[in-house]
Amino acid sequence: MNSEKHILTMLVDNEPGVLSRVVGLFSGRGYNIESLCVAETTDPEVSRITMVTKGNAPLIEQIEKQLRKLVNVIKVRDLSGDKSVKREMALVCVRAKPENRAEILRIVDIFRCKVVDVGPEYYIVEVTGDEGKLSALLKLLKPMGIKKIARTGTIALFRESA
């Protein structure tokens, strides 16, 4: 069976140790975490965790059930597919040699990103988008030399229009 990426989002009690329970479940049972994102919601007692994991359908079903079984997990949903909006942000520190600067700015413009820091030899570019956009951008910037990168991991919400 096919191993596919899934985006799981869950609401959890905003308490110490909850993230550790979720992450411990994944490591203890050998599930894979591709990315992980946590922050408080508008209700200060509740946080949202968004995780990207990989697995075939039965495994994802088992992961969801195991997560629901955790006492501090309130709700779990699989946001894979096109019924949800997905975004990730990255900060990319790219080498900006004088002969490359115009090209970098053009790419930044086409991808609707921003240059947020300019140094004598490097630019830091901020990009937001889905996975496809991020990897396309990185592919173009790579030849110039990427010094550092920080990615947030995917976050997602169900479309209200769906």
Add this chain to the structure above:
Amino acid sequence: MKRTGAQILMEILKEEGVDTVFGFPGGAVIDIYDELVKTDIRHILVRHEQGAVHAADGYARSSGKVGVCLVTSGPGATNTVTGIATAYMDSIPLVVLTGQVPTQLIGNDAFQEVDIVGITRPCTKHNYLITQTEDLARTVKEAFHIARSGRPGPVLVDIPKDVSVMEVDYEPIPRIRMKSYRPTYKPNLKQLQKVVDLIREARRPVIFAGGGVITAKGAEPLTALARKISAPVTTTLMGLGAFPGTDPLWLGMIGMHGTYRANMSVNGCDLLIAVGVRFDDRVTGKIDTFAREAKIVHIDIDPTSIRKNIPVTIPVVGDCRVTLQELLKLLEKDGLEVPSDSIRPWLDQVEHWKNTKPLAYRQEDVIKPQYVVEKLYELTGGEAIITTEVGQNQMWTAQYYHFDRPGRFVTSGGLGTMGFGLPAAIGAQMAFPDTVVVDVAGDGSIQMNIQEMATAVECCLPVKVAILNNRYLGMVRQWQELFYDRCYACTGMEHAPDFVKLAEAYGAVGLRATRPDEVEAVLREGLSTPRPVIMDFQVEREECVYPMVPAGASIAEMLLV
């Protein structure tokens, strides 16, 4: 009203109906102990904290109530881990109260500080660190609620010393409601109707029950179901007692050391009704050959147990008792009568399997361990509470002692914890002071928590220990005999203590049988002595447990005697 944390804790324990606490004191819980002795809750002072948890566990398994233990921080807390993991694997409701260093010292590597919440996160159903006395009442109540509801399990509550000492205003808390924890008890009736349809079509049905049936107090509807649809019944090790072991429909236990007829029946059935089981590898053998011809119905309260190891035709999430009762109602409404001629050939086949390869051993000049268990069954009339250690002793007990009722067989199934049996027997004896409680032990396992003999003697708990003494770590030796060319690497136990003298040193009674004709007399004397007794049965050293399904083989491929 102003109360200290320790006083509030006592209020909650009383409210939750706790009559016994198993524990061992220390600095971090001294304030709690100071209050505990002012209540009428009985405290059993063990000799090792692992013993406290197993004793609370034996108390819980035999009585169905929540077992409670109390230990100090640091080493007291870490000593509970094996006990907690044992209870977790077998879904046993426990509340483990651990002391912790004062809140302002947490994280500073204080004396006897250990992150027990972190350590036990993967082996508890849930756990808590209380950081202020105001939270104590609610937290402990939640702990009891979580431990006993849904699929039960151990819950640990870590209580820093200042939390027990601080005084706060205390108001009793009415009911616990948790937004993120709501187990499903009632089954989906549409799913159950599909089960009725499968039962109607089945010609070779088998019921396969596990510990979940015992936990849910579902033995009665399970038995009714089996009789109504004339389905033979097998159980897992944990399920023994969920169906009468003397009933004609009884197949015996399934799995690695299951009976020939149980394994063959599951292998050949066309409908497997699995209730309160989790398809453990010791049960299924090679997973893709398990019940290959069968449609599988799986009833369990824990959704994660369903489709974890095996695909099923009809999953039903619900409490085993409630679900079986609903199923019986639907069968009633449906007016389903199983025509006896349609199922007769199957029952004949099962009968044939039963008669071709029954459990067997030959009693010669040396005592056979199976003979000891058989005699024990006979002399106790099947009415004793039997705990076991782990290894061959455990399997022979499962095979040769027939359990007619739940709560009579207390064994560490999922974790297989050597050293479980004696403290568990102490806990069971606390719950049932007037019942004969026997730990069927191995010479290896008994040495892992032998110190609890002192507890039994001190508390006048007349538990009996029957050691099937083969002077080997027998089960491991059996694997070495069968699969490792008889290379008995590190499994000889030549230098055990003299168990009779050891019993006497503890102030208990020690008895020994070295010849088959002494077995009955020793058992009679041991069982009728109103004090703790160790009986040392010097058995055949290289006896093996049969049938045996080699690891990784299909359960139909058994090694037989």
